[in-house]
Amino acid sequence: MEDGTFSSPGYCADTGPGAFDVKNWDAREDCEVRQILDRIADKWSLLVIALLDERSMRFTELRREIDGISQRMLARTLRHLERDGLVKRTVHPVVPPRVDYELTPLGASLHSTIKALVSWTEEHQSQIAAARTAYDAAASAGTAAADAGADSGSVRAG
Amino acid sequence: MEDGTFSSPGYCADTGPGAFDVKNWDAREDCEVRQILDRIADKWSLLVIALLDERSMRFTELRREIDGISQRMLARTLRHLERDGLVKRTVHPVVPPRVDYELTPLGASLHSTIKALVSWTEEHQSQIAAARTAYDAAASAGTAAADAGADSGSVRAG
DNA sequence: CTGGATCCCCTTGGATACTG
């Protein structure tokens, strides 16, 4: 079905705890889609997934690769990812603690899907940039233009 | 290329302002992918896009449909979407102001891509839920188990 | 009706320090 792959615009299939349409979006606790979206969209998750998709890495390795991340956020991100079954955490009981992180099949699967979105962005980033420039320009010059054109089409509606 | 559709795990193609790999992720201003991801991931954007994909709507209509949203956030979300060229805003110069919002082809295109991600989530939400349950259970009982198993494999690494 | 401006709370996320 190319018209609508899923049930409702609210993006919560009735297979979940609460079948709903848009109104129920407010009860986001019940919405898996929202959860996943929030997860992959948060500041660092996507990057961690991308990194681990290439090879398994240790905590410090990830931290060094990402560099801008704080240990707090890396730990938190990894824990979230682990909890969702996207990342597997392996603790090696050695004297200097060693922990390896790797993508689970589920995580790899998600990454594949995300790639489509990333590809889209790369293909359309120029259009978006152009739109932003246009919007920005209109915001400066558009005020006077809108004012001038206003009276030409004013009609009553009440 | 089924191995890697895009240049780097940092998800910023060298077609952008700053060709980079992961290190440069910190300079997120240059990263279009990050921008789009943040946009579609914020609390309301996706819902607005989904709604507008069905038909164009007025401000109040959107507000009534979403219901949980504040006018502040709806206005802000729409402005962002408009700036990115994903939504088209049409002002009708009538006495009670009337503004219609509709998805641009670019916005519709993005929505199509997002659907793949949504579908993935719907297909795997049970796995994720199971993983969470397992993680949660392990978090409670796993403490003692990890402690017991620790001495069985302890080795020196220094 | 369509927003912009303001106030205020709460979460996200960075920096730092401490533990195992």
Add this chain to the structure above:
DNA sequence: CAGTATCCAAGGGGATCCAG
């Protein structure tokens, strides 16, 4: 090395009031 706990700043986001 691999985290956890605490403190703190910035921003997200709701409520309300006001303007066009």
